[in-house]
Amino acid sequence: MAIFSKTCEYAMRAVFYVAQRSHEGSRVGIKEIAEHINSPEPFLAKILQKLSREGLIQSVKGPNGGFYFDAASLNRPLANIVTAVDGDNIFTGCGLGLTYCSESNPCPLHEDFKKVRNQITHMLNHTTIGKFNMGLIKGKFTLNK
Amino acid sequence: MAIFSKTCEYAMRAVFYVAQRSHEGSRVGIKEIAEHINSPEPFLAKILQKLSREGLIQSVKGPNGGFYFDAASLNRPLANIVTAVDGDNIFTGCGLGLTYCSESNPCPLHEDFKKVRNQITHMLNHTTIGKFNMGLIKGKFTLNK
């Protein structure tokens, strides 16, 4: 069990890859994205379709078409992608799976888990989609291994 | 998507409930546990069977039988339960789902994600199975809502 679903992992990797290529001024086809982030192509297509419908990623059909991010989208927090794909349970849910988390009627893990949740929230709110463009271009980071 | 699998959530809740009752000197039947932690009984049975096989929880069959923890088991970290049920991905895995996490060839989230992972690890290693017994007995914590 990983923290994020496969769907969400693919989404985040794809988003970072497309962001980097957008920064360079290109659009990217689904095939190229899938190859570079090591994900099943048709499954990734579905994920990006969803993000596209929600306006989180830009796309154009036809020759020279593909996915890209405009300036506004590059500045969105990764949290938006996660929420679109996995919902907001990771930001608000109970660590022991109770139907809701509450301060006044907490589960045993509540105090400790809150810290974990806050750190995740901080991480996803403070990393923008375009944050790692330079690092990715310079080969400082990897998206497929 | 929650941090832990349903299986793991039920396991943790069950373990806290049984620990509390063990502290009071009782054994608890699967039915009673399932009712008190609000989980599907036969599914929970499978989970506890697994923990039992691994020696993480004690059980006896027959009349007055049920599950309980001995003193040594009460002092084990919750991490042992999580590992038995969900494996160790949550302690070592990559946040973006790459096949392994590495310092020298990191994913973009690596630095931030490491902190999250460390906090989860700390939480699960420092809470023992019996840690919340008093709080549970006094009704300070809940396991079903």
Added chain:
DNA sequence: ATAATAAAAGATAAAAATATCTTTTATTAT
């Protein structure tokens, strides 16, 4: 206009996680 390209949409399929049911085995009390 036409042909080529690439995403969008819809329909299926496979695998994994979650859940249930039935039979067997061990333990205890009588």
Added chain:
DNA sequence: ATAATAAAAGATATTTTTATCTTTTATTAT
């Protein structure tokens, strides 16, 4: 010994997640 109890084990079912395939629609270049 016997009957009652409760977990263990094995087989099966359902649901959700992950993955694939086919058809349609929009865009671009010629």
